[in-house]
């Protein structure tokens with residue numbers, strides 16, 4: 001018998017599982033279909049983010065940073081350690097345990113909120129009257145459910161390139177890069193974007209020689225130029241990541257134990273010999289096998305499900321959220337869209353403001369930003385003022401031993417409204433939230449300048465950057 005629900009969600013990642021929980025909180029009957037299976041071949045909720053994305057990568061970033069601190073920084077604090085050894089199996093086991101706890105946590109949330117969890121691959125069958133029929137196939141069996149509303153939250157998959165086919169033995173995607181069982185002596189990365197920098201940092205700290213080959217001539221094009229240039233210096237000079245910009249990869253040869261990457265740059269044809277190669281050249285929307293045509297949902301030429309600014313697709317009562325639709329491919333963007341859609345289905349009016357979505361790259365130091373970059377304001381002809389303040393002049397940063405980087409605030413020259421905040425520094429991922437709140441509340445730099453910030457704290461750098469917009473930073 002076909003079970004009937006108010007809402008059927010396809011995909012149990014941050015977009016889908018949060019939409020399911022919020023819809024259930026609002027009194028709707030909900031089913032969530034997800035097909036993820038972990039390395040033990042067990043269903044595992046939470047999608048890319050919890051299984052092979054945000055969470056395991058941050059676990060390894062933290063572990064590898066601790067290894068680096070113990071090896072290079074503790075002595076400066078007057079802490080002498082004996083011989084420091086890397087126990088990689090333990091580091092990976094810790095990461096896996098965190099993943100298991102959090103994916104299990106989603107299963108618990110489903111039980112608590114009475115969301116029906118269905119494992120298998122979901123695809124559209126038909127629409128009739130008020131209902132949309134979705135089939136779920138798993139292990140050769142198929143069942144169907146009907147929803148008054150359906151939310152597509154099927155996420156994204158790795159973008160493949162012809163030159164380097166991922167086998168997760170020698171040539172790795174994010175899944176393989178998070179599960180290496182030995183530290184490669186030489187690691188190559190195609191793409192110096194977010195994943196390339198984060199995974200490159202992990203393995204560099206654990207002992208690999210890391211070379212990133214980036215097609216674009218500019219480092220991190222979406223980032224404010226001043227901070228991107230500063231970050232480039234830190235990553236290459238202090239951390240020893242080798243980053244080649246303007247590199248066109250033409251061929252990747254697999255040898256018995258190594259890989260030869262053929263590429264060209266301004267200086268001509270080049271060869272790179274590595275033991276493992278990560279491919280991190282972006283992600284593409286995942287609508288595989290969804291049978292969108294059966295219910296009249298359109299996807300665009302790049303494969304993204306077409307939605308309006310409220311996440312409505314081209315078919316009535318079918319919505320789409322997260323990586324499978326336009327906008328940044330970020331877990332918190334997916335979650336907020338999930339909440340907004342659930343609330344709209346329940347008759348509320350909710351939407352997500354893309355202008356205040358924060359970005360974080362979890363390198364050391366972290367890079368975080370919200371709102372407009374200086375280059376965007378220039379190209380839009382906006383008259384602005386800039387305030388910057390370095391972490392080097394902050395007592396808390398000195399105590400932490402993390403003095404690299406700065407906070408940069410951009411404010412409208414006419415109204416003083418804050419238009420963008422860019423942070424390169426310790427705990428930038430946490431500090432950026434004050435900037436997000438400021439932008440959401442349409443604060444001026446003067447508002448921040450007049451708010452008391454605790455001393456000594458890293459947030460004082462944000463305060464000083466606001467004062468600097470008006471040329472009155474106090475501690476520089």
Ligand code: FAD
Pocket residue numbers: 010011012013014015016033034035036046047048049050052053054055057120121122123153154155156174195286288289290321322323324329330331332333334
């Ligand atoms: P997903 O998380 O991809 O979930 C989609 C789910 O739907 C999956 O479980 C998939 O198996 C399932 N599915 C797909 N098709 C079907 C179907 N037909 N039937 C049933 N189930 C289906 N973002 C951040 O904000 N911060 C970070 O630090 C961060 N780090 C990242 C690190 C890495 C290595 C990667 C790869 C990504 C990272 N991201 C990060 C991006 C983040 O993971 C994604 O933006 C987020 O997971 C998108 O959520 P989603 O719900 O749209 O899709």
Ligand code: NAD
Pocket residue numbers: 161190191192193194195196198213214215216247248249280281282283328329330359360361362
């Ligand atoms: P990305 O878009 O961040 O970076 C891909 C990089 O590869 C770009 O710099 C691009 O110019 C380059 N590139 C593309 N084709 C190339 C080629 N053939 N040769 C060399 N370079 C090439 O994508 P990603 O790093 O794969 O990550 C995918 C997405 O996952 C991110 O855009 C982000 O949305 C999400 N993510 C977020 C976080 C975070 O929030 N901290 C972490 C990891 C991933």
